[in-house]
Amino acid sequence: MSEAKSRARRLLDRFRRRGSTTEETLDRLVARILGHHESMSRRADAATVAEIYLALGEEERLRFLHMLGREFHTDPAAIDDAIAAVQAAPDATERREAEARLRVALTPAANHLFDLFAGVDGGVKLLVDLRADLLRHGDPEFARIGHELYLYLMRLFDAGRLELRRITWDAPASLLEKLIAYEAVHAIGSWADLKNRLDSDRRCYAFFHAAMPDEPLVFVEIALTAGIAKELPPLLDEEAPDLDPALADTAVFYSISNCQPGLVDIKLGTALIKQVVDELGRELPSLHQFVTLSPIPGFRRWLETQAVEELSVEEPGGMQLLSLCARYLTTLADDRVLDPVANFHLSNGAMLERLNWSADLSPLGRERSSGVMANYQYEPDRMAERAEAYATRGQVAMSDSVREALVWKS
Amino acid sequence: MSEAKSRARRLLDRFRRRGSTTEETLDRLVARILGHHESMSRRADAATVAEIYLALGEEERLRFLHMLGREFHTDPAAIDDAIAAVQAAPDATERREAEARLRVALTPAANHLFDLFAGVDGGVKLLVDLRADLLRHGDPEFARIGHELYLYLMRLFDAGRLELRRITWDAPASLLEKLIAYEAVHAIGSWADLKNRLDSDRRCYAFFHAAMPDEPLVFVEIALTAGIAKELPPLLDEEAPDLDPALADTAVFYSISNCQPGLVDIKLGTALIKQVVDELGRELPSLHQFVTLSPIPGFRRWLETQAVEELSVEEPGGMQLLSLCARYLTTLADDRVLDPVANFHLSNGAMLERLNWSADLSPLGRERSSGVMANYQYEPDRMAERAEAYATRGQVAMSDSVREALVWKS
Amino acid sequence: MSEAKSRARRLLDRFRRRGSTTEETLDRLVARILGHHESMSRRADAATVAEIYLALGEEERLRFLHMLGREFHTDPAAIDDAIAAVQAAPDATERREAEARLRVALTPAANHLFDLFAGVDGGVKLLVDLRADLLRHGDPEFARIGHELYLYLMRLFDAGRLELRRITWDAPASLLEKLIAYEAVHAIGSWADLKNRLDSDRRCYAFFHAAMPDEPLVFVEIALTAGIAKELPPLLDEEAPDLDPALADTAVFYSISNCQPGLVDIKLGTALIKQVVDELGRELPSLHQFVTLSPIPGFRRWLETQAVEELSVEEPGGMQLLSLCARYLTTLADDRVLDPVANFHLSNGAMLERLNWSADLSPLGRERSSGVMANYQYEPDRMAERAEAYATRGQVAMSDSVREALVWKS
């Protein structure tokens, strides 16, 4: 049990001995925070709330969220009055002042709680966990506070404020065990597996925020290779010999994982890939290709909805399957491609470079995409333009080989 | 010339060779920033704007401020439409959404410029300098952007986000020369004078912000003494022997200076004193008094406005003068005492402890307050309550000796 | 393969292409180093030798050691001449100078190789590995260089030059995997086992040398407990609840392991225990006992050589076994007790505090000592005196309970 947690437990125990429930305790603390004029005590109270919250059970957290949600309402009567004042303003100057007061009336009184939390130890982590909890419960009552919190975290986790850190086998074990826990694409089976992914011909980068220095936000795993990797097993083989990084011409991004459910939709992955492409280009000038080796999570499910003739899996090179896959990856609905991973990389300005048959024959790989994997290519000079073309005109950048697969006829 | 400055100069030169004025260059950059969708280029442009601005002359800065001010207007028609939508909302849910849109309409489009600047190297310093420039020019056109910027900086420089750092003679010379430049109470005459103020029986603390790591925001100079210091000269005497800090029972705060004109009214001094009182109490448990030795800047001027009989300066102990001074320091107008330094300490929750005759006989000391100085006492346990009593009831905390001076009759 | 190794490999390859064997290459480098006047090139050559040596195979290393051994001979004729000069000296001054020259003649020419290696990157590690290799081969030819190196390392690894570092779960994984590899007393079975040993109620300290910053030299594992631990299993139980360190009154040193075979006999363990006792006493004032829970490696073997009547293992508390064990642990031969672990702790000034029956029932524990373990107590105030009494008079410090066990009659 961490020190923070045990301290919060002691606080709760003290309140309980005085006959308050946890809920009442938090309620009272939040009320004190919102009422307080003096900033030192308010900060101390906010720190206590942060610690207590992190120590709460599921039930108690939910009650706290409801209480917080209520504080995020605004007062319709006050808003109406402020509107009336704007409409009655005799001149531009007075109108400007009335507008300012109206803006204040429209801002939930509890909004500055976020600022308060962001300024205390553990408070930023609290905000991130609050949003994770709000999203998980999905209660419509939480819509307003959820949206305010999303806007707030988007500013707080602006890529300009994040620190890009390379993670090696020299990193703290307490950090590395988080990578093992958070890896979302290809599970890390053991410390030996992890060590292999941090070898001299590998790179791992993560974003960190100064207020959560021990918590990775998102991380990417990269293999330095000669030529584009077409299948997964060699990348995960702990016995494979290491390549001298100076001889590598390609960086293969084979896994990218978000670590904080509370930071969903903040686009950290996009910023991470862009900064890492820059960083690697500086460190290893011999690199001239930045590609992914990516899963195609929705292919198999989509395939089952298609009226395709019997797949001739024996057919060499799996051209029929790859052709169908090319179709799946380039089909748009609602201005975006169907596959979420493809949508992520295309939005970032990558190009669909190549499809690889029998690239991931693990049970999961077969189940998701019949073993097919995709390479997306990041070309620094063309990313902006491609991202724009995809976003505004739904244009999917693809290589000639993918184009050929698309029109393939058996 | 710093590297950043010379880089910005090169940028300006490049634009000039293409025929643009600095003004047009900045104008175009700001337009690009506000129009841009892609966040990497926007950040790069923001960094360029920051560098250029810091390299501009007075005239050019003023033009840039006007341009920026214009971007901070809102559109009255759009606001009126949004108001109409709120008023027409058929139910609570739609009204809530209409209110959210109204809030957006009331927020100047350029507001997120601040966020953008805060996320780039040098950008926080730019925001601070922008406000300093806005305040210095005092143009009514700047009122809106000035107010938005004030609110923004208040959040950004929340005491919870500042770093308290002790400054010693081992600090970088480049930092120490800033103390010499910024000292506002008792000018630092030389490096030897500064070294004396950083001796083993002295303490100096400053607040720093992570985004301006080399720039002190506010700093305080303290002497550790046995008993309360009643006059200034021994504190500034470079030849005075050092006291073993373990023998000190009193910390005398004899100078506190703001370093950033752009952070005026952010109340950094208050937070600094409170944190330093805490810090010193922990480091040196033998300390049991925290007092200031403070100037009384407005006393002499006030005295001249009073119809007092001839001051008998020969009178021992200067009781008549001290009595008048006690009256000056405790007289309220508009709910605050007349003297700005007294108002600062009383607002912080300090008590007027004692008045000292002939405490500062320097020309400035005589001119400001006929040589009188005041001790304010900070008692950690009573600060909150005193600050409250002063703020809400105009109650001035004072010691018995001051009370006696107040009723003294010659 | 590390960078240093691959660089050394390149060097060897270069020499091989020119037709030299590795042996000739090193021979030439050492000759150059010893002949050189200019210190920069000598250092570069020494660094190369260090890198090459670390990359050599067993056979090649052995040949290098023989070559080095030969350089450590002195010239009898030169010594005889220098002796003659001392004997012929006409006065005290000239004799003193002749003595100085004789000392030089008696010092192997290659002695300053050590200094040279100690001054280059990787050179200190080379010296440590050299000694490990010399000891392992045990060739009498190596006696001289081995002894010179021992004296040299004893100075270089003087406890005053070592850094005591606490090791936690936040330490680099690359360091922690070395603990797993080096643990010599109770093998660390997994990363989870290691994590348990670094919990909040545990401490782990190691000595480091500035020239080998990533290599622990010796480390000790400690459990903070309430009362003296009498058996091993609870200490290694990953599921056991953590004790609040502030509630602990006893520090149990349950494992101490040397990491560098080349530093055997340098007495690092003794210095480590003393410094850690100091350090823990400062950090946790509530601790008032520092004891070990130690194996008794030679007990079972010794027992088999004794003509003891059938052990009545069913007898409650195992008093007969403990009595025999007390005898074993206090029997001296050649001025030291028979058991190496007992000798280590008694030399350090510890007292034999208590014997624990059924304390380690693992196969190894049964095999070494029929499951018995010993507690040795370190009392800071009495360590010097006890170490002296043991060293000079063979006096074994023991508690009353051990004394009773010693005279126990069934």
Added chain:
Amino acid sequence: MSEAKSRARRLLDRFRRRGSTTEETLDRLVARILGHHESMSRRADAATVAEIYLALGEEERLRFLHMLGREFHTDPAAIDDAIAAVQAAPDATERREAEARLRVALTPAANHLFDLFAGVDGGVKLLVDLRADLLRHGDPEFARIGHELYLYLMRLFDAGRLELRRITWDAPASLLEKLIAYEAVHAIGSWADLKNRLDSDRRCYAFFHAAMPDEPLVFVEIALTAGIAKELPPLLDEEAPDLDPALADTAVFYSISNCQPGLVDIKLGTALIKQVVDELGRELPSLHQFVTLSPIPGFRRWLETQAVEELSVEEPGGMQLLSLCARYLTTLADDRVLDPVANFHLSNGAMLERLNWSADLSPLGRERSSGVMANYQYEPDRMAERAEAYATRGQVAMSDSVREALVWKS
């Protein structure tokens, strides 16, 4: 007064109250150190001796040195016995052992005091100060300990163990004030003068030892220029504009100063120049010349001993003076040139590049060398060979222009 000093003073006071003189106290401590078996107490005693010594006055220090000197004697009878044992050894093995014992007999018993001091806080500084004191007193009784200490410090301050650190205006003021104090070539007049010497077109490097991290050992001041600097004033002009370092092609070493009188003859300056030439070459690839602008301290005095016809100082370019100076700088006596600065640079492998008339017209410059200064050029590729040629054959490397000056006839 530093903490260490005041602690030592307290120790002395305690001993004095018990009736011991400082001398007796130190005497007893040293005896304890030499007699002690247990290494922890010995280290503590050594630390106390170090602190006390640094706090002593001149008189007391001298007495301590005499006491220490006595401990550095060896026992002639023991040496004679050991010699007899060598001569009587029946075989090679026994002889080798007898030789080892003889070496021990020849080594002053107190020699390991140095090791002991080197291992305690402040002990390395003590050794350096001890040597400074020994050299200053120059008593023949100190010859032996002085020589042992010289050999010891030479190993301890081997260039491989020193840290090269760049010093900028961001360095601690407490360090920079030491540069002001130690500058030996062109006195630093003020903090503004120092700041100018640390500008963006300047470099300052120093060597440090890990055991004296706040004490520079030797430092060099460098100006980055376009072309070789021919006179001193522009380098010291605080108002001179800064050159963009990227445009510089020449590094001018215009001052090199030893900081520790106790490290005289350890050749730190030589190692510093070589490492800085390397470092600058890496940092600024546009640099292609490394020259000094050096004083010629003995020229004027030498000139006065020469029977030269009246110098025609009005003669343009000062060719007659320069010709004489070239003669002075290249004249050898006892295998080295007369001028100490010239000897330093030639020993390092530099070439005499150029003589500059009216280069330093300060009173000191006129007095030392009638205003003439010399440039020595360091060419990395040729330094080893030139140093060798000068050391073994007395060959002075010089440019054509110096050679011409040498043969100039008016």
